[in-house]
Amino acid sequence: MNSTGGASGLRLLQAIAGSEHGGAEAFFVRFALALERAGVDQHILVRSGRPWAAALSDGGLQPVALPFGGWTDFTTRRAFAREIKTFSPHVVLTWMSRASHLCPTRVSGQTFTHVARLGGYYNLKYYRSCDQLIGNTEGIVRYLQDSGWPAADSRYIPNFVSAEPAPAVARSDLETPDRAPLVLALGRLHANKAFDLLLRALSELPETYAWIAGDGPLKAELQTLAQSLGVAERVRFLGWREDVAALLAAADVLVCPSRAEPLGNVVIEAWAHGAPVVAAAAAGPLSLITPGET
Secondary structure, eight states: OOTTOBTTTOEEEEEEOOOSSOHHHHHHHHHHHHHHHTTBEEEEEEETTOTTHHHHHHTTOOOEEEOOOSTTOHHHHHHHHHHHHHHOOSEEEEEHHHHHHHSOSOOTTOOOEEEEEESSOOOGGGGTTOSEEEESSHHHHHHHHHTTOOGGGEEEOOOOOOOOOOOOOOGGGGTOOTTSOEEEEESOSSGGGOHHHHHHHHTTOTTOEEEEEBOOTTHHHHHHHHHHHTOGGGEEEEESOSOHHHHHHHOSEEEEOOSSOSSOHHHHHHHHTTOOEEEOOOHHHHHHOOTTTO
């Protein structure tokens, strides 16, 4: 960091609480590292104990860890204010509800624009102190404006993905026959992602294998369901993976079975790597996919 605002002249403070794993967190890392390469002077605040923070450090950033606890976490709010005062940003960009709510509304001697980025249809009571809101889908921006947020202060800025190719993961490494149809699913093991529906569909496709790359609270439940459906021998639970390009190169189809999906980064990632997609008709995939055509 430097006092002149880097090559762009902008000093940007970003703050994210975030989960240990997830699409929003992966995109945040991708975004912050892209800005670093572009010469933007950044200061990053993250929730303590987040494993993806290491990628920020590896990319030349020095994230500061804060508790980002509950809504009355005054420790984080005071520390947040100190970081703003020290860094003196032009813009504070907060990601999702917790960081946005805990951002101080005023810091003595500082003038900044507070912008929040939403990746879902969140309760706007947590964003009352913001000056501008960004939605990563047009549907989210419509929701903001329908909820009374001024059109002049809401913007649609979509996510982006990396299209850099990678050699395919060897199927033999995951005990998967080379000639078997192989579907790949990516995401947190959460009810919204509907991996239970994928397992039920797999029970009707007796030759197909599935790789599920992700982690989350439903792992044990999904493993038990796979056993009860008789598909466990054809399912590989891979845990959270960073080698998405290599997994896509090995698979025949990317499946996005989500019950609720505001955007669907996985759809964009699959297309970036030339993989076909089958998705449930959640809002995000519907905004991206023309059924029967794309």
